[in-house]
Amino acid sequence: MxxxxxxxxxxxxxxxxxxxxxxxxxxxxxxxxxxxxxxxxxxxxxxxxxxxxxxxxESKHDIYDAMFGQAAAEFTAVITAPYPTDDPREILITGARRFVEFCATDPPRYQLLFQRTIPGFEPSPESYAPAVEALASSHRRLALNGVTAPRHQDMWTALVTGLVDQQISNDPGGERWTRLVEEMVDMFLAHCAPAPRSTTRKASPRQKGTRS
Amino acid sequence: MxxxxxxxxxxxxxxxxxxxxxxxxxxxxxxxxxxxxxxxxxxxxxxxxxxxxxxxxESKHDIYDAMFGQAAAEFTAVITAPYPTDDPREILITGARRFVEFCATDPPRYQLLFQRTIPGFEPSPESYAPAVEALASSHRRLALNGVTAPRHQDMWTALVTGLVDQQISNDPGGERWTRLVEEMVDMFLAHCAPAPRSTTRKASPRQKGTRS
DNA sequence: GTCTATAGCTGGATAGAC
DNA sequence: GTCTATCCAGCTATAGAC
CATH class of the missing domain: 1.10.10.60 (Homeodomain-like)
Incomplete structure (x- = not known):
């Protein structure tokens, strides 16, 4: 070798x-x-x-592809880093927070990775693979919370990308929407999780393990 | 003149x-x-x-501005058209559905109106005014449902734009996300609306995929 | 590998005849 | 108002000397 x-x-x-x-x-x-x-x-x-x-x-697109591959690797690293808790809800919140902050702190990177706005550019399969894996990992964290319906998985992606979208478009550099992650997660779980947990409205620490 | x-x-x-x-x-x-x-x-x-x-x-930007003004007027017309019900929840759902479908059925129009992706282009104030009014009308429909907190208004915008974003990006021409509007609204109201009034439809259990 | 020089193309915008 | 003809700037990409 x-x-x-x-x-x-x-x-x-x-x-x-x-x-x-x-x-x-x-x-x-x-x-x-x-x-x-x-x-x-x-x-x-x-x-x-x-x-x-x-x-x-070889070309300008080749440079975009290298950027895409690097960004995808960074994304995977951030998302799959160890989660310092076993609580499913905390894991989901942490994952969402990582995603939203990763995207919102670097709009061009988000645009390259998740929106396809470069005419004629498609990432090579090698560069694209990590992003697919990251989506799968998101579904795993949802499953930890008992959310497995494809319909609810779609609601989840809409929810987190909506936060990113608004943050980037209407408060770049701020945290007006990123700070809403925890409340969004609670709203989502209250609706989609099979065994509703008791949730408080505000971002106050709550007792864990009420679900299982 | x-x-x-x-x-x-x-x-x-x-x-x-x-x-x-x-x-x-x-x-x-x-x-x-x-x-x-x-x-x-x-x-x-x-x-x-x-x-x-x-x-x-006068210039290419001037053409973009004319397009922006026309799109903004169309948007206002769609959003402010009469709502064929007095029920606050139905009004909110209808408004959201109109918004999501308006955006998802014409991605370039959505991109021009709500995402600022043309370098150097800013709509003229005359063209921009209708969009501001439409946002205000959205807040009025939320208020009908007892949702007035700015935090919850922001959650609302994130929610509906997230649906639009995913629909355009991942299922253009389809309805994989647009069909989730009603369930999203119920999830949102369950979390953000104040204690349900005894006279309202909250009594009827929310069930998925059921149209009124 | 890095340079100078330039090909070849496409873009927005304009001059001036009619 | 509409045309032909064109300017000029910017772009990606390449040729060929060193």
Whole structure:
């Protein structure tokens, strides 16, 4: 599995250069918008000239794909990180909070990952796989709370993406909607969970384990 | 502002030509995407040449603004049309259904009206006014159901836009999320509405998928 | 691998004849 | 008002020297 030393070294150099370009690309889209990425601007930010970019990427779409893959990996890492509790409700809340904050803190990343607004761009299957896994993990956390109906899974995705959507559109950088996660979860569980638990209206700590 | 007959006639001609161009612009964005609108393509669709467009609009943004104003007026008309019931819950459901269907049946229109994705485009105040009024009317329908807390108004907007978002992104042309409106409303009211009045339909148990 | 230079294209917008 | 013709800016991508 070990290549010769020079090969490894070159491979490492190449990868770090790619990563530097991708990093510059993220800075670019955060400043100019996702669709506003241009090879000229990216080259300038990366400290090279446009043709050099084509030594590392085949096309502009190839750069978007690398960004997509990186973002998808970050997303998976955030969502699948250990949950510091065994309480199903707490797990669901934590998962939702992670999702909403991950999306709301970086709108271009959200736009690239979950909204398809780049004309002609489709992520490669390798890049796309983590996102699918993350959705499945979301369904697992719902199942922990007794929510398994596809209809309710759809309501759940609408609920959390609605929070993200409003936060990004109407209060960028703030927390006007992100802070509503816990109350939304309680509302959702009160309606969709099979054995209704006692819930208090406000965000006060409550006793755990009333459900099982 | 010439008021003589010839002036009126010319004004009428000018307006109808403008409307024809705007109509062609809608056809264009439905085919090519909102950001994919080009003056060349628009001119071709409208049966004229690009310079002619500038006889009716000052710029491409000016065309977007005309589209925005038209869409906002349509939106207001749909939302404020008479509600064929006095029941607060039915009114809320109807309003939400109108909103979700209005948005989901025409994604570019939704994108132009409610998401700000055209770089550098801001609607003129005249065009923007109807949308503000529509939001206020939404708050009035919530108030009919006893929901007045800003926090709950925000939850409401997140809820309905989440349905729209998922419907457009994951099932365009279908009704996988739009059909969830009624159940979402019941979930929302169960959580946010004040103690149910004894005279209301709260007595009838909520059941899924049942139309009144 | 990185550069200079440029091809080849498409975009918004305009000049000026009619 | 509408046209032909065009300007000029910006884009992706490539050729070829080093």
């Amino acid at each position: 070990v290549k010769d030393e020079v090969g490894d070294w070159r491979e490492g150099r190449r990868r770090s250069a790619r990563e530097a370009i991708v990093e510059a690309a993220w800075a670019a889209v955060r400043g100019e918008g996702l669709a506003g990425l241009t090879m000229r601007d990216l080259a300038r930010r990366a400290g090279v000239t446009p043709p050099t970019l084509y030594a590392y990427f | 010439v008021k003589d007959e010839v002036g009126d006639w010319r004004e009428g001609r000018r307006r109808s030509a403008r409307e024809a161009i705007v109509e062609a612009a809608w056809a264009a964005v439905r085919g090519e995407g909102l950001a994919g609108l080009t003056m060349r393509d628009l001119a071709r669709r409208a049966g004229v040449t690009p310079p002619t467009l500038y006889a009716y609009f």
